[in-house]
Amino acid sequence: MRRLPAWPLYLLGAVPVFWLFWRGVQGGLGVDPVKAIEHRLGLWGLWWLIASLAITPLMRLTGLRLLKFRRAIGLTGFFYIVAHLLVWLVLDVQILSQIWADILKRPYITVGMAAFGLLIPLALTSNDWSLRRLGPVRWRRLHRLSYLAIPLGAVHFTMLVKGWQIEPLIYLAAIVAILALRLRRRKPARAAGAAVRP
Template identity: 55%
Template sequence: MASVTLAQRINRAQRHVPAWPIYLIGLAWMGWLFWLGLSGQLGPEPINALERDYGLLALQLLVATLVVTPLRRFTNVSLIKYRRALGVTAFLFLLAHFLVWTVLDLQSLSRIGGEIVKRPYITIGFAAFLMLIPLALTSNNLSIRKLGPLVWRRIHMLTYPAILLGAIHFVWLVKGYPWEPFLYLGAVIGLLAVRLIPKRRQSRAAPPMGAAATR
């Protein structure tokens, strides 16, 4: 079958493509955006632009991590080798998003606390950020070994509510009804829903996610 051959070809080719450049490109991109803001190339309101760009990139990368499992299941293309790098880079963008919001945008602890408590869209964004902290901290082989793949996998299921909250955060903060945030929310819901489709042949399934990620 042509599709299988293609999947096999992709799987074979990625043996030669390491995951570490994802971190490097992510950090370089983050720095580049900051430089653009600093040098007046993000428009006359760079704080807002940076906040939005970092947040959007975090969401995009998080959506990418959600694609990996269904892609393997339905096409046999396995990009699991890159998932940790995508997830950790997403978290770094989220951290940058949070820092721009706290340090550059709000500029005061009382305002930050007030906004988190009073504004539901910020409350859920902040909750998503908190949920992803333990995941970022345990995205390494040592943690998987220490926790064991089953516990590790259970902890990392927090990605699902976190990403969903992130997408709702985006929809909730805009004015009017632009299509973009709804597109992301739709994609996230779709990618989560796909996981509910019962698997038919459990025995022939690929190795457990946690185990695969240790490679």
């Protein structure tokens, strides 16, 4: 895996977006293509973000080292979420006053916007310059916002769907399990560090 570059992920990740819009233009997404595009972009973005969160636990459990791809996976997920938001803003709602009213009055939109707001500083600092500028400790602390942003994204999806559906609950459960693995791994390390202190 070390020999594989990470940059092709950005290109491969963008292909489904253009394919999805092309299907919408060609009439292949049903009677409401805007809603179909909006939904799929959000869902695919959640998939990418869950994948970025799972890289460290996967390495610990299986030894598969994918850390060099984590930045590309996370940024691709953010790209999908931005596209999801733009479709909602530009193609779905379109009216600025209505957008603000929906954010304030619809809880699932409020939660989704909160998740997006938390993702913005993570995306802006996902580069080597920011890592050097902030320092490893502060940079890692900042990027722990993903522990809140990604679950909020799953909650947004759970609140969005109509009726009782198992799919969003599966995503939410998977995120909770991944976070539990990450946090459980951190606690023994902290305890060991405290034990050797004089």
